[in-house]
Amino acid sequence: MSFVEYSDFIQDGDVAIVHLGHNSMTPVKVQHGAQTQTRYGVIRHSTDLIGQRYGSKVTCSKGGWVHVLHPTPELWTASLPHRTQILYTTDIAMVTMTLELKPGSVVCESGVNTRLCVRCL
Structure with missing residues (x-):
């Protein structure tokens, strides 16, 4: 293939x-x-x-x-089978810390049902 x-x-x-x-x-x-x-x-x-x-x-x-x-x-x-992933507050905190996000950072999230760009405040 x-x-x-x-x-x-x-x-x-x-x-x-x-x-x-x-x-x-x-x-x-x-x-x-x-x-x-x-x-x-x-x-x-x-x-x-x-x-x-x-x-x-x-x-x-x-x-x-x-x-x-x-x-x-x-x-x-x-x-392919699609599965959803739930992110809880502690998970989001870990992702935010790992990405070293701070005020002014730009975060773009994309997915099957999400087409959203968010600015960190």
Whole structure:
């Protein structure tokens, strides 16, 4: 897998994004002889993935189908599970001290739901 290099065909050792449906994707490491279980059935890497074009519609064992996509930074981010991190007052104090923040320092925080720039007072 590479976000920089692009290949038209899925090869052994690649990471592919299996698109199961709306807002449902999962990264899969393609390995000869391996298989991946989905809600639509099993995907056999040797016969169903290796040698197929990225973007192909792959039929699963139960008759359902999925699309197999080349990983991009956007697809990779969307396919990974997101967890939240709660910062308590003592944690914030430690971060503030470690960063040596003082009045006048500029702190930019970014995240999935946060697009905020704050000035330290």
